[in-house]
Amino acid sequence: MNDALDVLGSPADAETLSRLHRNLERHAEQDGLLDVAYTVVDSPVGRLLLAATARGLVRVAYATEGHDGVLETIAQRLSPRILRAPKRLDTTARELDEYFAGRRRTFDLPLDLSLSHGFRQLVQRHLPEIGYGQTRSYREVAELVGNPNAVRAVGTACATNPLPVVVPCHRVLRADGTLGGYVGGAEAKAALLHLEAA
Template structure:
C-alpha cells in the first residue's frame, strides 16, 4: 500500500521573522533573556552589540563571524543569549549618528562586568578623552592612578569590551604614533580621522 503524503506548509522569511520575534518576546516576558545581541554594519566593519538589563555589555569586531564572541558571552555572563535586534535599536541609532559625524559622545547605559580591577579603572577613564583628541598610554596610566602602568593600560585597551563606545581608539603612543587597536590599525585610523574631521 503506497504511503500517503500530505502537502507541507510553506514557511517563508516573514514567518520565520515572526517566530523569532515571538521567541524573543516570550523569553523577555519569562525573564529568560539575559543577553540580547545583534550585528550592525558600520564603516569599520560589522560590530556585534550585546546588552543586558544593566546596559551595553559588549561591542566586538566580528569580521570572522560572531560565534567566538557569543560563546564568550554565554560562558562569562549567561547561556541565555538571544538575537534581539529591536532591543539594540537605540545603540545602533547612536552609532549611526557617531559615524555620520553628528554625535560626539554616547549616552548609553553600560554594563562593565567584563572588565575588572585595573582594566576597569582604565575603561572608566577613557570617556574623559575628549572627542577629536588623543591621550598617551602614559597619560591614561597617570589618570588611572598608576603612572608606571603604561603596559597595563595597553592591555586594558586591547581587552576593552566596548570599543568605539568607550573610546580606546583615542589612546596613542607617547610619540604620537597610533599603537595597536583591537579592531586593527585601519579601523583605528578611520575612527581618529572621523573625529578629527568634525
C-alpha cells in the same frame, strides 16, 4: 511522488520562522529570560556586533574578532540565554549611526562592564574622559588612573576593551604619536581618529 511523509516533513518557510523568532524575542523579554540580546549593524568600520544585558551595553565587537566566537565567550562568562533581539539595541544602533555621521560626540548609554575586571575595568571607566577628537598616550592614561607606572597594563586594558568605539580606547596612542594596537585593527583606529578630526 508526493508522499505523506514528505508533506509532514516539508520545511517551514522562512517568513513563518522569522515571525516565530520575533514572538520568542518578545516573550523572552517580557518573562525576564533574555539575559543577553544582540544584533549586528553595518558601520564604516565594518559589521559591528552589539550585545546588551538588562543593565546595559555589554559588548561591541568588530567582525575581525569573530562574532560567533564572541557570543560563545559571552555564553560562557555571562549566560547562554542569548537571542538575536535587535530591539534592546535600538538606542545603541541609533547613537552609533549618529556618531559615524559626525552628528554625535558622546554616547549616552547605560553600560555593563561585567566582561572586564579590576585594573582593566578601572582604565575602561576612565577612557570616556578623553574627549571627542582628543588623544592621550598610554602613559598619560596611566597617570589619569593614578598609576603612572602601569603603562603596559593600560595597553592591555585598551586591547581588551569589551566596548570599543563607545568606550574610546581608539583615542589612546603611543607616546611618539604612532597609532599603537587596536582591537579592530589599525585601519579602523585610523578611521575613527580621522572621523573625529573632521
